[in-house]
Amino acid sequence: MKIVILVKQVPEADKVAVDPETGTLIREGVASILNPYCEYALDQAAKLKKDNPELNIEVTAISMGPPQAKIALLRCLELGADKAYLLSDRKFAGSDVWATSTAIKEGIVGLEPNFDLILAGKQAIDGDTAQVPAETAEQLGVPQITYGVDVVITDKRVEVKRETETGYQILSTKMPALVTMSKGSNIRRIPSMQDVLEARKKPLKVVSADDLNIEESKVGLSASPTQVDKIFAPPAKSGGQIIDGSDPKAAARKLFDYLKENKFLRA
Amino acid sequence: MLNVDIETCIGCKICERVCPFAAIIVEPETKKAKVLEGCTLCGTCVGACPVNALSIERKAVSEEEISLYKNVFIWGEWEKKEGKKVIKNVVLELLGKGKDLAEKLGESLAVVLPGNDVGHLVPELFHHGADKVFLCEHELLEDYSTDGFTSVIASVIASEKPSIVLYGATPNGRDLAPRIAGRLALGLTADCTGLDINESRQLVQIRPAFGGNIMASILSPYTRPQMSSVRPNVFPKPEADVSKTGVLEEVEVTLKPVSIRTKIIEEIVYHEESINIEEANILVSAGRGVGSKDNLQYIEELAEAVNGTVSGSRALVDLGWLPQPQQVGQSGKTVAPTLYIALGISGAVQHLVGMTSSDTIVAINKDKEAPIFEVADFGIVGDMFEIIPEFVKIIKEEKAKKVN
Numbered sequence: 001m002k003i004v005i006l007v008k009q010v011p012e013a014d015k016v017a018v019d020p021e022t023g024t025l026i027r028e029g030v031a032s033i034l035n036p037y038c039e040y041a042l043d044q045a046a047k048l049k050k051d052n053p054e055l056n057i058e059v060t061a062i063s064m065g066p067p068q069a070k071i072a073l074l075r076c077l078e079l080g081a082d083k084a085y086l087l088s089d090r091k092f093a094g095s096d097v098w099a100t101s102t103a104i105k106e107g108i109v110g111l112e113p114n115f116d117l118i119l120a121g122k123q124a125i126d127g128d129t130a131q132v133p134a135e136t137a138e139q140l141g142v143p144q145i146t147y148g149v150d151v152v153i154t155d156k157r158v159e160v161k162r163e164t165e166t167g168y169q170i171l172s173t174k175m176p177a178l179v180t181m182s183k184g185s186n187i188r189r190i191p192s193m194q195d196v197l198e199a200r201k202k203p204l205k206v207v208s209a210d211d212l213n214i215e216e217s218k219v220g221l222s223a224s225p226t227q228v229d230k231i232f233a234p235p236a237k238s239g240g241q242i243i244d245g246s247d248p249k250a251a252a253r254k255l256f257d258y259l260k261e262n263k264f265l266r267a
Numbered sequence: 268m269l270n271v272d273i274e275t276c277i278g279c280k281i282c283e284r285v286c287p288f289a290a291i292i293v294e295p296e297t298k299k300a301k302v303l304e305g306c307t308l309c310g311t312c313v314g315a316c317p318v319n320a321l322s323i324e325r326k327a328v329s330e331e332e333i334s335l336y337k338n339v340f341i342w343g344e345w346e347k348k349e350g351k352k353v354i355k356n357v358v359l360e361l362l363g364k365g366k367d368l369a370e371k372l373g374e375s376l377a378v379v380l381p382g383n384d385v386g387h388l389v390p391e392l393f394h395h396g397a398d399k400v401f402l403c404e405h406e407l408l409e410d411y412s413t414d415g416f417t418s419v420i421a422s423v424i425a426s427e428k429p430s431i432v433l434y435g436a437t438p439n440g441r442d443l444a445p446r447i448a449g450r451l452a453l454g455l456t457a458d459c460t461g462l463d464i465n466e467s468r469q470l471v472q473i474r475p476a477f478g479g480n481i482m483a484s485i486l487s488p489y490t491r492p493q494m495s496s497v498r499p500n501v502f503p504k505p506e507a508d509v510s511k512t513g514v515l516e517e518v519e520v521t522l523k524p525v526s527i528r529t530k531i532i533e534e535i536v537y538h539e540e541s542i543n544i545e546e547a548n549i550l551v552s553a554g555r556g557v558g559s560k561d562n563l564q565y566i567e568e569l570a571e572a573v574n575g576t577v578s579g580s581r582a583l584v585d586l587g588w589l590p591q592p593q594q595v596g597q598s599g600k601t602v603a604p605t606l607y608i609a610l611g612i613s614g615a616v617q618h619l620v621g622m623t624s625s626d627t628i629v630a631i632n633k634d635k636e637a638p639i640f641e642v643a644d645f646g647i648v649g650d651m652f653e654i655i656p657e658f659v660k661i662i663k664e665e666k667a668k669k670v671n
Contacts, residue, residue, distance in 0.1 A: 066304070093304035097455060098448065125617075127476075128597050129457035131445040134413075138449030143528040144413055146442045159532065165346070165438060165592070167537035173529040183591065221268070221308060225454030225490040226472075228309040231287050234475065234482050242640055245631065245649015252657035255629070256665075258645045262627060264549065264573065264606050265662070 001055040001153075003045050004112050005081060006104060006120040006133060007038040007063045009072035034072040037121025039079065040181040043189060044151050045119055046080040052153055058082050060112050064092060064103055070204060077199035078191035084202070085111050089209040094221025101135035103209075103219045108140065110212040117158060118178040122147055130180070137178040144178045145171050151179055268324055269308060271300045275320035282312035282321060287481060309483070336491035339369040340429040342420060343380035343400070344440060345388060354388050356499060356546070357435030359395045363505035364462055364497070365433055366396040371464040374430065375399060381419040381520070383409040389515055394507040398514065401427070405520040407527060411439050414527045417446040419520055424451065429492045431470050433462075436496040444496050454487035455494045460501055470495070475620050499545050500603040500624065544593055549575035549606045552595055552622070555582040556611015556632060556651070563588060565655045566610060572662040575608065580618050596621035610651050614639030631655075 012031045042061070049057045061076035063069050064087040073084035087107045095103060108115060118137070123130035130146070137144035149168070150161040159172045163182050191199070209219060217223060241258075245251035259265050269291070278298035282291045290305035291312055300312075300320065313321045341361045345352045362376065369376040377399040378392045389400050403419045416439075424432060424447070434444040436458050448455035460482075461473035469486050470493040476483040487493040544550060551570040557563060563577075570577045581596055583589040595602050597617040607625035612618060614630075614637055622628070623642055630643040631651045640646045647654060 090304045094306060094308070097445065097457075098452065101449065123598070125598060127457075130441045131448070131455060131457055134442060134445035135449035135455075138417075138446045144442070144446070145529060146413075147438055163438070163591070164534075168535045169531055170533040170535075171529045172532050177528075221306070225452070225487050226456055226485050227488060229471065229484045229486045231309040231311050231476070231481055231483050240628070240640075240644035240646060242635075242643070242646040242648065245647040245654055248649060248653035248657045251647050251649055252654050252661055255645070255647060255654070255658055256661045258629070259573070259606075262606075264627070 001052075001057045001117070002112060002115045003048065003057055003059045004108060004115045004118045005038070005041050005045055005059060005061045005076065006118060006136070007041070007061050007072060007076055008035045008121070008124045008126075009033070009063065009065050009069040010035045010124050010126040032068065032071065034075045035121050035124045035126075037123060037125070037181060037183075038072075038076075039121075039189075040183055041119040041121050042076055042079045042081065044148075044181055046189075048151065048153060049080065055153065060084070060115075062087065062104065062107055062111065064088070064095075064100060064107070067206065070206070073204055074199055075191075077202045077204065078195045079189060080195075082202060084204045086204070086206045087212070088206050091209040091214075091216050091220050094224060095219055096224035096226045097129065097131045097135055098226075099219050099221075099224045101132050101139055102223065103214065104132070104136050105139040106212050106214045106218075107207065108136075111207065116175045117151075117153075118142070118176075119151070120178065120180045122180045122182045133178060133180045140176075140178070142176045142178055143173045144180070145173060146180045147182045148179045149182050151181075269302045269306050269312075270322050270324055271302060272320045272322070273299050275318050276300050277318055277320075279317065281315050281317060285311050285315040287311060333491055336428045336430040337372075338374045338427070338429045339365045339372070339376050339431045339433070340424070340427070340492070341365050341376070341378050341397075342432070342434045342440065342443070343378040343385075343388065343392060344435055344437060345380075345382060345385060352382065352385055352388065354391055355435060355437065356504060357437060357440075357497070358392075359504045360499065360502040361433045361435060361497060362392065362395040362397060364502045365431075366505065368431060368462060368464055368470070369398075372430065372468060377401060377427075377429070379403065379420055379423050381405075381408050381416055383407070390512075391507070393511050393513040394509050395505055396511075399516060400513060401516050401518050403518040403520050405522050407522045407524065408520070410531055412527045412529055412531075413442055413446055414529065415522055416443055417450060418522070418526065419518075421447050421450045423518060424492060432492045432494045434494070434496040436498040440496055444494065448494055453490050453492065453494055455496070456485045456487075457496050459495045459497050462495060462497070469493070498601040500601050544576055544578040544595065544602055545600050547576035547578075547602070547604050549573055549608070550578045550595070550602060550604045550622075550625075551575040551608045551610065552578040552580070552612060553583060553589070553610050554580040554612030554618070556613070557583070557588075558611075560586075560588045562652065565652060568659050569608070569610070569655050572659045573606075573608070575606070578602065580612050580615075609639050609643070610655075612639050613637045614642065 061081040061084040120133040145160040147163040148160040152159045288305040375398040381403040434440040456472040463471040472485045553566045579589040584594040603624040605626045609630040630639040630646045635648040
């Protein structure tokens with residue numbers, strides 16, 4: 001059985017700061033990491049492998065990004081993927097959701113056409129749009145289940161526990177299918193020294209648009225229906241009243257007065 | 268694409284400095300600007316160039332084709348509450364915004380309402396501004412399914428040709444909208460915080476980029492309809508006008524059981540009347556500063572004292588101290604209560620984007636440099652574990668006074 005994991009390298013967003021004078025992003029020293037939700041997908045794949053030894057599950061990680069995104073794929077190999085492909089080409093630059101999912105679809109069709117299951121993170125922490133996996137599933141013509149927290153394979157079907165706004169539902173669909181993973185019971189693991197060493201021996205290939213016979217007109221900025229029109233600084237909020245709380249009693253009284261004055265406290 | 272007029276470029280490097288994407292550099296050898304692959308055509312450098320050496324060339328499209336698409340559509344999402352189907356609040360919020368957009372365009376506002384036995388929801392949609400409702404009823408639409416809802420809505424879009432389609436960025440909205448975009452090869456802008464119409468009658472979609480550090484306005488110039496999703500609580504809900512009616516169009520739906528490939532095996536409702544932080548009036552929210560799971564009792568005590576609901580930052584959810592539905596922020600929920608009390612929350616941008624629409628923000632934090640104070644209306648630099656018990660004591664004293 002073949003599982004494909006879709007992954008993305010993201011900036012460690014907590015640390016992205018803005019230069020107060022120019023209003024532009026300070027990039028120096030911002031580390032790139034594997035998107036945490038992608039790690040849950042990898043963890044789910046590792047679990048399926050362990051629980052279903054008879055299925056001979058092979059896990060392929062696929063990402064699209066600049067050459068340095070190889071580092072994120074190396075982490076996938078450390079976390080149990082058997083091989084990895086990076087779709088990297090200047091022609092992919094500027095791709096929006098549609099163009100990105102087109103490139104990924106072509107990548108899957110070209111590299112792992114006989115997949116049974118695609119696992120992805122529910123969203124990436126840099127954009128948080130949660131759109132690329134679903135558009136990829138649509139382009140591949142396979143069913144999708146989003147916000148999964150646990151996946152079980154039964155015969156030719158997958159059964160997924162899916163988070164809803166009020167609890168959970170158990171959904172079942174025939175493979176091939178795509179499932180996106182929310183956190184659930186999956187734990188982000190720390191690879192062992194042995195995992196790290198073994199990952200270096202696993203295949204990691206960089207693939208270009210030409211390798212996949214993707215026409216230039218189908219990907220990248222020019223194939224993207226959405227275009228960035230302008231970039232601007234968010235409106236600043238005017239400063240409020242900040243008091244010193246070293247005397248807790250006095251501070252608590254001031255807070256009480258403030259809330260009372262603004263009618264937040266019920267009589 | 269972004270073009271550099273090599274003759275005009277003076278190699279001043281202003282473009283290099285202003286580019287938010289580090290996608291343009293001045294090459295040391297040629298001393299001329301060069302565009303790199305990260306360019307998104309955002310135009311920041313074009314405006315900054317002192318000698319007008321930069322220009323953006325965009326693909327032209329026939330206006331005739333674009334002008335065939337008219338009217339603003341909204342997906343009428345409902346949910347089941349105690350077995351009854353009710354319209355989600357975000358739909359009413361979108362009706363308010365949608366009306367505004369439709370009026371600017373001189374077009375009408377419609378709701379696409381797929382479901383089984385959902386006709387009773389129609390009047391509420393008219394009352395909140397819909398001019399028309401496309402009622403798409405079928406027994407296979409009793410529950411939400413990706414396949415069923417995608418095919419019904421995509422076919423209404425294909426035949427009716429709206430210029431704009433809006434979706435609530437709820438879990439099911441985020442499941443559905445990209446599926447429709449994929450089917451019809453359309454652009455889709457997620458989690459918009461602002462929507463407007465420009466002088467070219469295009470939908471201007473504003474959303475935070477890079478976790479809210481900067482805002483981007485996004486256009487879909489060459490494709491129709493233009494599609495966006497908006498999170499709950501971003502736009503205000505319009506007042507209902509119960510005298511208003513509209514046109515009801517019943518759409519014939521043809522679906523077969525095989526066309527819905529996912530089956531619901533079980534539905535587990537944990538908390539129907541659960542903690543819904545999106546609808547809470549007062550939120551008492553905790554961050555990493557609480558230090559331990561036991562210390563959450565301080566937060567709960569304060570919440571009880573002010574009749575608030577407990578929420579928290581991603582750090583607490585990742586630690587397993589708080590359930591995910593109570594998470595505020597970019598990867599959690601966007602909230603806009605009348606009062607938001609942030610305790611031990613430093614205020615990372617990912618958290619701020621989820622709560623800055625709150626009417627009033629109160630923060631207690633030990634670190635006076637914490638970014639949360641930049642958005643707070645009332646802030647206390649101090650130890651919450653000392654201040655909260657004192658505050659709760661005052662509340663109790665005041666209540667006792669009243670009783671006496």
